[in-house]
Amino acid sequence: MIERPLIAVGVTDEFGSVEHGRTQTDTLALERQHKVTIKPAAVWFVGDGVSVPG
Numbered sequence: 001m002i003e004r005p006l007i008a009v010g011v012t013d014e015f016g017s018v019e020h021g022r023t024q025t026d027t028l029a030l031e032r033q034h035k036v037t038i039k040p041a042a043v044w045f046v047g048d049g050v051s052v053p054g
Contacts, residue, residue, distance in 0.1 A: 018037055025037075
């Protein structure tokens with residue numbers, strides 16, 4: 001679940017749900033229409049001075 005580390009570093013403050021159209025990474029119209037993840041996503045972020053992925 002990609003939402004957990006995003007919450008941990010403050011990128012977002014709540015868990016997203018593909019079923020409810022509130023994820024950070026399910027951005028394709030088809031994903032939102034059918035309420036499923038179709039395309040895998042990767043994210044990067046910096047938290048506590050650590051870059052992920054580094």
